[in-house]
Structures are given as structure tokens and as C-alpha cells.
Amino acid sequence: MGWLEWLAEPLRYPFMQRALLSALLVGTICAITGSYLxxxxxxxxxxxxxxxxxxxxxxxxxVGGNIFVGAFIAGVLSTALIGYIHTHSKIKEDTAMGLVFSGFFATGIILITKIQSETKVDLMHFLFGNILGVSESDLLATAVISAAVVATILLLFKELLFHSFDPLGAKAAGLPTEALHLVLMSLIALTIVASMQSVGVVLVIALMIAPGATAYLLTRRLPSMMGLAVLLGAVASLVGLYLSYYLDIASGPAVVVVSIACFVLAFLFSPRQGLLTRLWQDRKAGYAEKPAPPVGLR
Amino acid sequence: MLTIANLFVRYRQNLALTQVDLAVAPRRIVGIIGPNGAGKSTLIKAVLDLIPAGGTVALDGRPLRQQLHRVAYVPQRTAVDWDYPATVADVVMMGRCRHIGWLRRPGRPDREAVKSALERVGMTEYADCQIGELSGGQQQRVFLARALAQQADWLFLDEPFVGVDQTTEAVLFAIFRQLRDEGKTLLVVNHDLGEAVDHYDDILLLRNRVVAFGPRKDVFTEANLAAAYGGLPGRFVYSGGGR
Structure with a gap:
């Protein structure tokens, strides 16, 4: 089988076409909002x-409502609750996060297992995603959400940049920092909502931070970091999906593993910060006998 | 004229600042001096409405919070993550954010303002450097350049001399004097009573309330210094709240 045929083969199936499109969209917006994270x-x-x-x-x-809307509301509500707990008590933010997310998660699991038998909901689909089951309307919803997320970030780019670098400075300059924070939280919640179907809620964090973390090691400015992250996210989504098709493995985890593999490569070989790059440079400079310097993290 | 009336800041059970009444005249370099925990940083954060505070702050008779475009704030250098993926020029351009306006991109005047701000602090050649590659003094100059790019009349600087080299300190004071001569006013939190205090026109001596405020030589009396620093072991931390 030639490589063109190898690439074209899965595309004979409409469900694979939808899966690929969905994976590309999700890979893109996860990489962008993940860069802010x-x-x-x-x-x-x-x-x-x-x-x-x-x-x-x-x-x-x-209640028969739209699941995307329901998930979005719960997501934004959780960030507000985390903020409220840590500003209104001496509980620190990480503890507040642990409490809120496990509380919400447990409640969600109880509710879904309760309704699982009557409706045709499958808990596993939400936990781990089911990209091969993406319907036309799911794909449309993902596309609309992705467009909204990307448009918002393009329109508010300089304000979000200022706010994410120096929240206090941004506030002093008169930017509405509370509103910007809410926008960012909403974008994160929307990204997660759009990604549920393809990767599931358990692994979506990897799609959000792995491409961005890889790009963070290789770039010097936020726009280039996001651009490279999008490229990496899209490539990982495609490669992961093909691997899942040909090796018959779960698609969400396949995408995640490819993403993380990219990060490991950057971590080892990044021109400026890579672990092995530094060892190599030290050796060339004649410091081979000295113990390796602390790992290339700053 | 910056008028502060009955300003107070409560932190947990303590009053970090109380009964602050001040009238700061323009065209001055004001040093805000006092022991650790005296509320120096708290004062400028409260004035700029960055933290909850009681009392009123007015600039030329109108509430300051309605005219934030007239002020520029330089946070403590340690307040931000210098590994952030941004270049020196990116950070200075942030100072143009409000001038550019919503949904718009930087134009020629913005790029000019960034360029001249960088020239002024002597950082032109570093414009494309990633901010994490700079020394502490260079980072502080970038922060000042950002404030300059805002083209504000009133500048508030929080501990700009912490961890900076002698050269940068001299450069910063030279720029402060130029700015004052151009009609701007600078309020500068200074971390200790070093030789640097000689550069200020006015001194605000603080210990959770105003101990003294006025021209340098009037403020530095033994009685005032005793009131501000008295009962403290050397330059040691005073961490409680004043009553």
C-alpha cells in the first residue's frame, strides 16, 4: 500500500472524515487557549x-437542554466558586480547586449513572471521548464554538496579553481586568465543552497544555508560541487519529501520547533550552568531565 | 494636584494604613520612605484603586479612578513572570494598550512612542530580546519605558531600585529629573534610607500613617525618624498593623 493510499484509506468513511475535522478544530483551539493557561x-x-x-x-x-450550554455554565460556575472560596477564607487556590472540581465531578458521575439507563447517555463517552461517534451536528457545534473562541482572542489579543503578563499593571492602566478574567475563563470552558466529544474531559488538559508547553520551549513571543502550538496540536490530532485507525487503539489517548511525545522531543532537543542540547554544547566546549548542569529549566 | 483624603486600608483585622491626608503638588519627585510593613506599596496601590480602600483620591478635583489615563504605574519587578513569552518591545507596547483602544492594532504613533521610550531608558538595542534574558536593572528600565510609553503626567513606581545595578539607579534618577522638568510628577516607593534619598525633592515618611511629608530637609528630623523607625531593631521588619 502506497503512503497516499495509506492516508486516503480512512477517509473513505464519513465518520472518519468527521473525526478528522473535529480533531483538527479541537487541536487548534485547545492549543490557543491552553497557551494562556x-x-x-x-x-x-x-x-x-x-x-x-x-x-x-x-x-x-x-431537563432536556443543550448539553454544551449546561457544560459551559458548570465550567464557568466552578471557576467563580474556586475564586470565591480562596478570596473569602484562608483556603489557598490549589485546595479550593481540588475541592470544587472533585465535588462537581463526583456529582456529575452520580447524575449521569442515574440517568444512564433511561437515556442513551454513556458516561465513558464523556470521560474519554468518542471521536468516531461525532455526528454532523456535533461537528457543527464544535466549528461554531471554535470560530467564536478564535475570534474573541483575535479581537482582544493585546488586552489579554497585557492582562496575562501583568494583571496589576493592566488594572492600573484602566483595563477592566475582572471582565478580561471572566472572558478568559469562558474561553477555557468553551474549549473544554467543544473538546468533550473527541477527547473526553479526563484527557482534554493534555491537548490544552502539551502543544503550548512544547511551543513555549521553542519560541520567544506569545503569537509565535500560539502559532506553533496550533501547528503541533493539529499534527498531533491527525497523527494520533491515524495511529488509532491503523493500530486499533483508543483515539483520544493516541492523540495525547503523540502530543506528549512532541514535548519530550522539544525538552531534549530545543536549541536554547533542551537537556541534550546543553549536554552536547558543554561537551563541545570541553566541559564533558564536569557534572551536568542543573536541568535546562529556568 | 493629587489630593488624598482620609484614606485607609484594612488588611484582615489590622489597619495597614490609616488617616492618610495628603496634597501632593505637581512637578516633584516624591520619595515614599518608611520601615518594612509601613504600608508604602499599599499606599500607591490604594491610591490607584488596585486594592480595596476607604477614603477619597482626587486628581485636580476629579476622582482619580475616572482618569486612570493620566497615571502610569510601575509594579515591583518581582510581581510578574519574566519567563513570559514577550520581547522588550512587546512589554513597552502594553503601555500603549489604552491609547490604541479596543479592537484596534498599534499604529505609527504607538510604534514611535515605544521607540522613543526605549531610547530614553537606553534599551533600544534590546528591543527584540526576550525579557527573561535581561538583567534585573534592564528589566526595571523596560518597566519604566512602558510607563513612559503611556505618556502619563503622574507616575507611581513601586520599589524600582530593588536588585538593580548602580548604573541603572543613576539612569533612573536622571530620567526622573528630566520628567519632573517636563512637568511630570513621580511618586517613588524607596525600600530603605540609603544615599538615594538625596535625589528626592519631597519625602513622605510613612508608618501606617503619615509621619511627615514635605521638602526633604524638613522631613528628616530626628523626631520624625524616631517616629517612623523608633522601636525597631535596626532596619528590621515591622510586620504588625498600626493602630
Whole structure:
């Protein structure tokens, strides 16, 4: 089988076409919003929000509402609650996150397992995603959400840049920092909602931070970091999906493993910060006998 | 004229600042001096409405919070993550954010303002450097350049001399004097009573309330210094709140 045939073969199936498109969209927006998580040190919050959408999903099912809307509301609500707990008590943010996300997650699981028998909801699909089951309307919803996320970031780019670098300075300059924070949290929740179907809530955090973290090691400015992250996210989504097709492995985890593999390569070989790059440079410079310097993290 | 009336800041159970009444005249370099925990940084954060505070702050008779475009704030250097993926020029351009306006991109005047701000602090050749590659003094100059790019009349600087080299300190004071001569006013939190205090026109001596405020030589009396620093072991931390 030639490589063209190898590439074309899965595309004979409409469900694979939808899966690929969906994976590309999700890979793109996860990489963009995930870059903000990295520079604002909010990766754990992203993880917390991804679990916290569960009860919103379940309640939307019960009342017959839109599951995307339900999940979005639960996601934003969880960030507000985390903020409220840590500003109104001496509980620190990480503890507040742990409490809120596990509370929401547990409630979500209880609700979904309760309604699982009557409706045709499958808990596993939400936890781990089911990209091969993406319907036309799911794909459309993902496309609309992705367009909204990308448009918002393009329009507010300079304000979000200022706010994410120096929140206090941005506030002093008169930017509405609370509103910008809410926008960022909403974008994160929307990204997670759009990604549920393809990767599931458990692993979505990897799609958000792995491409961004890889790009962070290789670039010097936020726009280039995001651009490279999008490229890496899209490539990982495609490669992961093909691997899943040909090796018959779960698609979400396949995408995640490819993403993380890219990070490991950058970590070892990044021109400026790579672990092995530094060893190599030291050896060339004649310091081979000295113990290796502390790992290339700053 | 910056008028502060009955300003107070409560932190948990303590009053970090209380009964602050001040009238700061323009065209001065004001040093805010006092022991650790005296509320120096708290004062400028409260004035700029960055933290909850009681009392009123007015600039030329109108509430300051309605005219934030007239002020520029330089946070402590340690307040931000210098590994952030941004170049020196990116950070200085942030100072143009409000001038550019919503949904717009930087134009020629913005790029000019960034260029001249960088020239002024002597950082032109570093414009494309990633900010993490700079020394502490260079980072502080970038922060000042950002404030300059805002083209504000009133500048508030929080501990700009912490961890900076002698050259940068001299450069910063030279720029402060130029700015004052151009009609701007600078309020500068200074971390200790070093030789640097000689560069200020006015001194605000603080210990959770205003101990003294006025021209340098009037403020530095033994009685005032005793009131501000008295009962403290050397330059040691005073961490409680004043009553």
C-alpha cells in the first residue's frame, strides 16, 4: 500500500472524515487557549474546569437542554466558586480547586449513572471521548464554538496579553481586568465543552497544555508560541487519529501520547533550552568531565 | 494636584494604613520612605484603586479612578513572570494598550512612542530580546519605558531600585529629573534610607500613617525618624498593623 493510499484509506468513511475535522478544530483551539493557561500558570485550573463540566452535562440531559450550554455554565460556575472560596477564607487556590472540581465531578458521575439507563447517555463517552461517534451536528457545534473562541482572542489579543503578563499593571492602566478574567475563563470552558466529544474531559488538559508547553520551549513571543502550538496540536490530532485507525487503539489517548511525545522531543532537543542540547554544547566546549548542569529549566 | 483624603486600608483585622491626608503638588519627585510593613506599596496601590480602600483620591478635583489615563504605574519587578513569552518591545507596547483602544492594532504613533521610550531608558538595542534574558536593572528600565510609553503626567513606581545595578539607579534618577522638568510628577516607593534619598525633592515618611511629608530637609528630623523607625531593631521588619 502506497503512503497516499495509506492516508486516503480512512477517509473513505464519513465518520472518519468527521473525526478528522473535529480533531483538527479541537487541536487548534485547545492549543490557543491552553497557551494562556501556561503563561498564567493556570494549568491546574484548566484541569479542574474540565472535570467540573460534568454535572452541567447531566443536568442539561435531565431537563432536556443543550448539553454544551449546561457544560459551559458548570465550567464557568466552578471557576467563580474556586475564586470565591480562596478570596473569602484562608483556603489557598490549589485546595479550593481540588475541592470544587472533585465535588462537581463526583456529582456529575452520580447524575449521569442515574440517568444512564433511561437515556442513551454513556458516561465513558464523556470521560474519554468518542471521536468516531461525532455526528454532523456535533461537528457543527464544535466549528461554531471554535470560530467564536478564535475570534474573541483575535479581537482582544493585546488586552489579554497585557492582562496575562501583568494583571496589576493592566488594572492600573484602566483595563477592566475582572471582565478580561471572566472572558478568559469562558474561553477555557468553551474549549473544554467543544473538546468533550473527541477527547473526553479526563484527557482534554493534555491537548490544552502539551502543544503550548512544547511551543513555549521553542519560541520567544506569545503569537509565535500560539502559532506553533496550533501547528503541533493539529499534527498531533491527525497523527494520533491515524495511529488509532491503523493500530486499533483508543483515539483520544493516541492523540495525547503523540502530543506528549512532541514535548519530550522539544525538552531534549530545543536549541536554547533542551537537556541534550546543553549536554552536547558543554561537551563541545570541553566541559564533558564536569557534572551536568542543573536541568535546562529556568 | 493629587489630593488624598482620609484614606485607609484594612488588611484582615489590622489597619495597614490609616488617616492618610495628603496634597501632593505637581512637578516633584516624591520619595515614599518608611520601615518594612509601613504600608508604602499599599499606599500607591490604594491610591490607584488596585486594592480595596476607604477614603477619597482626587486628581485636580476629579476622582482619580475616572482618569486612570493620566497615571502610569510601575509594579515591583518581582510581581510578574519574566519567563513570559514577550520581547522588550512587546512589554513597552502594553503601555500603549489604552491609547490604541479596543479592537484596534498599534499604529505609527504607538510604534514611535515605544521607540522613543526605549531610547530614553537606553534599551533600544534590546528591543527584540526576550525579557527573561535581561538583567534585573534592564528589566526595571523596560518597566519604566512602558510607563513612559503611556505618556502619563503622574507616575507611581513601586520599589524600582530593588536588585538593580548602580548604573541603572543613576539612569533612573536622571530620567526622573528630566520628567519632573517636563512637568511630570513621580511618586517613588524607596525600600530603605540609603544615599538615594538625596535625589528626592519631597519625602513622605510613612508608618501606617503619615509621619511627615514635605521638602526633604524638613522631613528628616530626628523626631520624625524616631517616629517612623523608633522601636525597631535596626532596619528590621515591622510586620504588625498600626493602630
Amino acid at each position: 501556561i503563561v498564567r500558570r493556570l494549568a491546574l485550573l484548566g484541569d479542574a474546569v474540565s472535570r467540573a463540566v460534568m454535572p452541567g452535562l447531566a443536568i442539561a440531559f435531565i
